Amino acid sequence: MTGIEETVISAGIDVGTSTTQVIFSQIRLKNTGGFGCIPKIEIIDKTIFYRSRIHFTPLIREDEIDEKKVKQIVEEEYKTAGIKPSDVSMGAVIITGETSRKRNAKAVVHALSDFAGDFVVAAAGPNMESVLAGKGSGAQQLSKEKNCVVANLDIGGGTTNICYFENGRVLDTACFNIGGRLIRIEESRICYVSEKVRPLLKKEGNLIKTGAVAEGEVRIQLDSITKELVSILEQSVTLGPKNDRFHAMITNQQITCGIEPDIITFSGGVADCMNVRQEDWFAFGDIGCLLGRELAKSEALISKHSESAGETMNATVIGAGNYSFEVSGSTIEYHNCTFPYKNIPVLFLEAERENLNGLEEQIKKQLAFYNSDTGGDSQIAFAFKGIACPSYVELERMAQSIANAARQEFRNDEALILVIESDIAKSLGQAIRRQMPRDYAILCIDHITCEPGDYIDIGVPAVSGKVVPVVVKTLLFQN
Amino acid sequence: MKDITESSIQKTGCEEGILEPGLMWKAKQSTTARIGIGHTGARYKTNSMLRFLADQAQASDSVFTEVEDAVIKKMNILEIHTKCRNKEDMIVRPDWGRIVEEDQQKLLLDNCKINPDVQIYFGDGLCSPAIGANIPDLFQVISKGLAFEGKVVGTPFFVRYCRVNTARTIGPLLGAKVTCVLIGERPGLSTAESMSAYIAYRPHPKMQESEYTVVSNISRYGIPPVEAAAHIVDLILEILEKKQSGIRVDL
Structure with a gap:
């Protein structure tokens, strides 16, 4: 009964603005519930056993990823690592920074996730990116160890993803259009200036144009732009008064918690450029080194800087491989399910102890609203907090209410998926099953927190079928 | 007067002297x-001492009080007792707590379903409040769940002054394939209404303790009764x- 252990392989794939990387990890799951306890399956260890070479992300045009070549890179890394997609039980493909704004981004990430393994999910969106990079960098762990607020700035090619952790918990995220490859230089001439950097260009006398030689006056303007970028980063973590340019550089949202972090960590490619003495400032064909140098000069940032988070270049891909998933509670109920479930939209319910009968009405309302929006042919999941320690009567009331709604509103080929926070999934799942036709597909899991608008992926049961791996994703491709 | 056991x-x-x-507070949550209760010289502070005594009294009470008749009556079930005549016997003669005498056996035979798939019964054990606190939710969910799977559940009853090993007599007596005793567990200082389930496949007088499969710590402070029941x-x-059953089965 005790000590059941299982090791599975996870994959992380990051298709970023400038680089594409792959990692593989061994994830050890163990029943840590002692004798006489109900099972408690936990992730007890994650070991990265393969890190790919760092590849440049191949593009066909400025606005199109070379899908074929990206797939080739990933396939070759699988081969080199000696891993077959069927060996991989979990993980995530994330498409980040400017690359996520290419017109075929969605197609690429879904194609990769289909290739990479049965339960390697597609992830995207600045918030998800910030969280995964922060966790992958080690900032989350650091905040837990030091019991304080750590802000990780993942400065990549196209964007800077910021995540605040308070004692291990995600507190806030932000994303800015700041990165090393906003301006590219080839053979000492500027060959690309991103749209995103426009707000920082001089209104009159701007010399930052394609074809300009990056010397003299041009170089001075480049330096002032990188200075400005760093100043915006200072403002982004509340270490300076905000100006107009600050607002112009926000990708989707700024930090709103208003807390000054205790520690700042840096990850992403530019973090590696901070302490390098460069002979050739354009060694990487972009402004990454200049940005790194300016960053190292910022007293406000450096005074709080800690290098103990550890991962820089690999932070996002490690985030995708090691931190994108969690395991459900260990007493769950499922019957007649076809795993895995991918990209399932989550509708949110409120279950109040006083109004458990109301669940039926809520489900109907939410479904009607959702179906009118989408045409309603897709699998959905319902999430709610649940009530702590319900009585038998309360349990039956919830089950009845949910079963009534499901009987009336669900198609036969649709599974009833319930995602609950409090520890009641098995009892509620069984109670609902007693109300439904015997072969009805139902999946009821707990210990998972969702927000309205989230998407969820649910993998094949692991550790003698006691738990399922789960990925909760905030909005996929934002328009 | 304020009940000092009310706050958790x-x-x-x-916080005195804590940097x-x-x-x-975070450590206390885990x-x-x-921990974090302070001290005066080498001794407890008055509040800590009183709380300690109060919790201990509560634990001791849960061992020595009787399950009230009203609780059993409300459940509308049969009650039998072991060879013990009172709670003192129960403590000093653990062997009597396992013996179900012939007249009591006859009561069971006269009133209970014979040869069920699963016989579930309730015992006060070392914690009387556990019965009223957990059985109504626990038993309903277990019996409904088993019935749904087509299993015949025997007639439930209550055994006063009960120890787990009454199952060695009762199981064979009623001819159940599986016997499940839901019994109050020895209280600690943090909860005085916890219950365990001891489950055995065809228990018999010569069985080993290790043949029981156990689920412990069932209470609103531990594993929620309904969720424990679904697991059971x-x-x-x-x-x-x-x-x-027991340690030979990897469950």
């Missing part, structure tokens, strides 16, 4: 142990299928 141990602490109170349903189904 996790919310009762002493980082936040950290102390355990029910009495699956355990019993698996035990029925494997025709084995």
Whole structure:
């Protein structure tokens, strides 16, 4: 009964603005519930056993990823690592920074996730990116160890993803259009200036144009732009008064918690450029080194800087491989399910102890609203907090209410998926099953927190079928 | 007068002399142990001492009080007793707590379903309040769950002055394939209404203790009764299928 252990392989794939990387990890799951306890399956260890070479992300045009070549890179890394997609039980493909704004981004990430393994999910969106990079960098762990607020700035090619952790918990995220490859230089001439950097260009006398030689006056303007970028980063973590340019550089949202972090960590490619003495400032064909140098000069940032988070270049891909998933509670109920479930939209319910009968009405309302929006042919999941320690009567009331709604509103080929926070999934799942036709597909899991608008992926049961791996994703491709 | 046991141990602490109170409260959240309660010289503070005594009194009470008749009556079930005549016997003669005498056996035979798939009964054990607190939710969910899977559940009853090993007599007597005793567990200082389930495939007088499959710490402070019950349903189904229980079965 005790000590059941299982090791599975996870994959992380990051298709970023400038680089594409792959990692593989061994994830050890163990029943840590002692004798006489109900099972408690936990992730007890994650070991990265393969890190790919760092590849440049191949593009066909400025606005199109070379899908074929990206797939080739990933396939070759699988081969080199000696891993077959069927060996991989979990993980995530994330498409980040400017690359996520290419017109075929969605197609690429879904194609990769289909290739990479049965339960390697597609992830995207600045918030998800910030969280995964922060966790992958080690900032989350650091905040837990030091019991304080750590802000990780993942400065990549196209964007800077910021995540605040308070004692291990995600507190806030932000994303800015700041990165090393906003301006590219080839053979000492500027060959690309991103749209995103426009707000920082001089209104009159701007010399930052394609074809300009990056010397003299041009170089001075480049330096002032990188200075400005760093100043915006200072403002982004509340270490300076905000100006107009600050607002112009926000990708989707700024930090709103208003807390000054205790520690700042840096990850992403530019973090590696901070302490390098460069002979050739354009060694990487972009402004990454200049940005790194300016960053190292910022007293406000450096005074709080800690290098103990550890991962820089690999932070996002490690985030995708090691931190994108969690395991459900260990007493769950499922019957007649076809795993895995991918990209399932989550509708949110409120279950109040006083109004458990109301669940039926809520489900109907939410479904009607959702179906009118989408045409309603897709699998959905319902999430709610649940009530702590319900009585038998309360349990039956919830089950009845949910079963009534499901009987009336669900198609036969649709599974009833319930995602609950409090520890009641098995009892509620069984109670609902007693109300439904015997072969009805139902999946009821707990210990998972969702927000309205989230998407969820649910993998094949692991550790003698006691738990399922789960990925909760905030909005996929934002328009 | 204020009941000092009302606020949870996790919310009762002493910040005096603590450099980082936040950290102390956080540490207290992770355990029910009495940390962060301060001290006076080498001794407890008055509040800590009183709380300690109060919790101990509550634990001791839960051992020595009787399950009230009203509780059993409300459940509308048969009651029998072991060879013990009172709670004192129960404590000093553990062997009597296992003996179900002939007249009591006859009561069971006259009133209970014979040869069920699963016989479930309730015992006060070392914690009387556990019966009223957990059985109504626990038993309903287990019996409904088993019935849904087509298993015949025997007639439930209550055994006063009960120890787990009454199952060695009662199981064979009623001819149940699986016997499940839901029994109050020895109280600690943090909860005085916890219950365990001891489950055995065809228990018999010469069985080993290790042949019981156990689920412990069932209470609103531990494993929620309804969730524990749902888990017990699956355990019993698996035990029925494997025709084995205890540590030899990997459940």
